[in-house]
Amino acid sequence: MKQAVHFGAGNIGRGFIGALFSKSGYHVTFVDIADQIIDQLNDKKQYQVKLATDQQESVTVKNVSGLNSLKQEEEVIKAISEATYLTTAIGPNILPHIAPLIAKGLASRVKETDEKLYVIACENQISATDLLEGYILENLDQATKEKLADKVYFFNSAVDRIVPIQNNEGSLDVLVEPYYEWVVETKESIPAVEGMTIVKELAPFIERKLFTVNTGHAVIAYLGYLKNKKSTIDQSLEDASIVEQVKKTLGETGAYLIKQYGLDAGEHQQYIEKIINRFKNSYLNDSVNRVGRSPLRKLGPNDRLVRPAVEAKKAGLSYTNLAKAIAAALLFDFNEDEEALKLQTMIKEHGVASALKEVSGLDENSEITEEVINHYNNLK
Numbered sequence: 001m002k003q004a005v006h007f008g009a010g011n012i013g014r015g016f017i018g019a020l021f022s023k024s025g026y027h028v029t030f031v032d033i034a035d036q037i038i039d040q041l042n043d044k045k046q047y048q049v050k051l052a053t054d055q056q057e058s059v060t061v062k063n064v065s066g067l068n069s070l071k072q073e074e075e076v077i078k079a080i081s082e083a084t085y086l087t088t089a090i091g092p093n094i095l096p097h098i099a100p101l102i103a104k105g106l107a108s109r110v111k112e113t114d115e116k117l118y119v120i121a122c123e124n125q126i127s128a129t130d131l132l133e134g135y136i137l138e139n140l141d142q143a144t145k146e147k148l149a150d151k152v153y154f155f156n157s158a159v160d161r162i163v164p165i166q167n168n169e170g171s172l173d174v175l176v177e178p179y180y181e182w183v184v185e186t187k188e189s190i191p192a193v194e195g196m197t198i199v200k201e202l203a204p205f206i207e208r209k210l211f212t213v214n215t216g217h218a219v220i221a222y223l224g225y226l227k228n229k230k231s232t233i234d235q236s237l238e239d240a241s242i243v244e245q246v247k248k249t250l251g252e253t254g255a256y257l258i259k260q261y262g263l264d265a266g267e268h269q270q271y272i273e274k275i276i277n278r279f280k281n282s283y284l285n286d287s288v289n290r291v292g293r294s295p296l297r298k299l300g301p302n303d304r305l306v307r308p309a310v311e312a313k314k315a316g317l318s319y320t321n322l323a324k325a326i327a328a329a330l331l332f333d334f335n336e337d338e339e340a341l342k343l344q345t346m347i348k349e350h351g352v353a354s355a356l357k358e359v360s361g362l363d364e365n366s367e368i369t370e371e372v373i374n375h376y377n378n379l380k
């Protein structure tokens with residue numbers, strides 16, 4: 001049987017990428033650090049992916065197993081030697097931590113086989129696979145690096161499926177939205193995986209996804225949180241002022257995307273509306289805290305809020321609603337989120353402009369910072 005190794009047996013791992021490999025006839029070895037998930041994968045060898053719809057249709061994902069990256073290094077190295085695909089959905093900040101083990105796996109693999117391996121990071125981050133490749137190469141000697149040529153390929157990708165935190169502790173089953181899109185950038189001819197879309201140039205796809213789905217989601221999460229810390233995304237969208245704010249913000253990112261990539265304005269508007277409807281799915285029960293999680297990452301210079309604001313400004317387009325979203329993100333003080341707590345300490349100790357400089361790379365005297373501070377003072 002064809003083999004895929006997937007790092008991160010979490011929501012996207014089990015509910016999306018692993019499920020597509022299994023459907024395409026692969027055995028999926030999930031590599032994680034959560035013993036409870038790993039034990040269950042090895043014990044049950046299958047789980048259900050349930051759709052967040054009226055009918056709750058479900059699909060059984062079979063041919064799965066689990067390995068612990070901390071306790072079963074040798075087994076992971078062997079699994080990497082035998083795989084056709086190696087994918088991750090682990091969180092961009094974790095990629096440097098798994099790179100040394102992947103490097104060991106690749107070093108061992110290229111001694112044993114000339115078969116091709118395709119590595120794809122499935123994270124919400126531009127060029128996540130390039131970053132992973134860089135971390136892996138830091139852990140390899142020159143001779144091994146040379147051996148990777150024509151044997152190990154690294155492809156960037158964009159992943160889109162809303163998979164909330166699961167309210168079924170102890171179960172491997174995953175509730176997911178019906179919609180999904182997995183876009184992979186390559187010019188190679190690669191083994192088919194059902195549901196994978198191949199493109200030659202990823203930039204328009206990942207920017208369109210990140211600056212529409214993720215920007216829109218973040219706006220709802222941060223404004224929803226300010227109104228009610230315990231609400232869900234669909235509940236927040238019952239507030240007409242939040243709906244209006246999402247539409248205005250996606251109008252700004254849309255104007256940038258249309259200009260940058262020559263998108264058809266009508267088609268892009270339909271894309272926006274489809275996404276807002278996806279957010280309204282009440283079966284997902286998706287908390288504003290999950291969608292707002294990790295605000296330091298989300299306020300990063302290349303992420304969903306700051307990059308479109310900077311690009312819009314450069315292009316002479318409006319960015320005031322993006323500035324409002326950035327201000328709302330700066331007020332996200334969810335006390336179970338480490339990054340939110342760190343951000344609040346930074347703001348308390350050094351002020352908003354200094355935090356924006358450090359986290360987002362925005363100049364303290366920039367017009368964007370000025371605009372964000374105005375919104376911040378109005379929202380707080």
Ligand SMILES: NC(=O)C1=CN([C@@H]2O[C@H](COP(=O)(O)OP(=O)(O)OC[C@H]3O[C@@H](n4cnc5c(N)ncnc54)[C@H](O)[C@@H]3O)[C@@H](O)[C@H]2O)C=CC1
Nearest residue numbers: 008009010011012032033089090091092123124161162163
């Ligand atoms: N959940 C969603 O709706 C979407 C998530 N994404 C992206 O997918 C990635 C994963 O997100 P989720 O699946 O939601 O997160 P998650 O928290 O459900 O899953 C992450 C998994 O990684 C495991 N993990 C953490 N550190 C590890 C390590 N050092 N070694 C091995 N395993 C480790 C965790 O135990 C967990 O099972 C993130 O980059 C996220 O931005 C992308 C699109 C949608």
Ligand SMILES: O=P(O)(O)OC[C@H]1O[C@](O)(CO)[C@@H](O)[C@@H]1O
Nearest residue numbers: 124159160161162163213214217
């Ligand atoms: O918040 P993160 O880790 O970027 O990932 C979750 C995001 O990805 C999405 O699934 C969109 O694909 C949204 O649920 C959410 O905005």
